[in-house]
Amino acid sequence: MSVCAAIKPDGLRCKAGAMKGSQWCFNHHPDHSEERRRNASKGGKRGGRGRPAKPGVEGLQDIRDLLKNLTDGVLSGGVERATAIAANQLLNTALRAIELERKWKEIEELEGRLEALEYVLRGRPRAG
Numbered sequence: 001m002s003v004c005a006a007i008k009p010d011g012l013r014c015k016a017g018a019m020k021g022s023q024w025c026f027n028h029h030p031d032h033s034e035e036r037r038r039n040a041s042k043g044g045k046r047g048g049r050g051r052p053a054k055p056g057v058e059g060l061q062d063i064r065d066l067l068k069n070l071t072d073g074v075l076s077g078g079v080e081r082a083t084a085i086a087a088n089q090l091l092n093t094a095l096r097a098i099e100l101e102r103k104w105k106e107i108e109e110l111e112g113r114l115e116a117l118e119y120v121l122r123g124r125p126r127a128g
Contacts, residue, residue: 004028019123026120039112059098063091 004014006028016025026032070087073079079087 017124020125021123026116026123039116059094063094063098066091 002018002023004016004018004025004027005023006014006025008014014025014028016027018025019029022029024030027036067088070079070084070091074081074084
């Protein structure tokens with residue numbers, strides 16, 4: 001397998017393996033610049049490792065605060081039981097929606113990573 005012919009911005013040669021039938025690796029091949037741009041764009045829009053997916057989506061803490069205030073209100077007699085029950089159901093629905101959104105983002109990220117791996121593997125000869 002040949003080494004990528006690209007020269008990196010630091011002046012050193014790329015050490016990645018070149019794609020089959022090409023002098024460049026996936027990260028330097030000019031025909032794949034649009035795909036790399038799309039993948040990078042997706043990555044920047046996703047949350048991960050504890051950061052929110054977009055500004056202002058700190059839903060869990062907001063819901064915790066609402067539940068605490070709701071509980072305090074019910075216990076102090078300031079919030080009617082029926083109102084508290086309805087609010088609790090809505091907050092549970094919001095929590096389920098947050099969890100579903102997190103799972104979808106995780107699936108999208110994994111699909112992107114899998115597609116990139118499949119693409120790299122398609123360019124390599126089969127082992128065996």
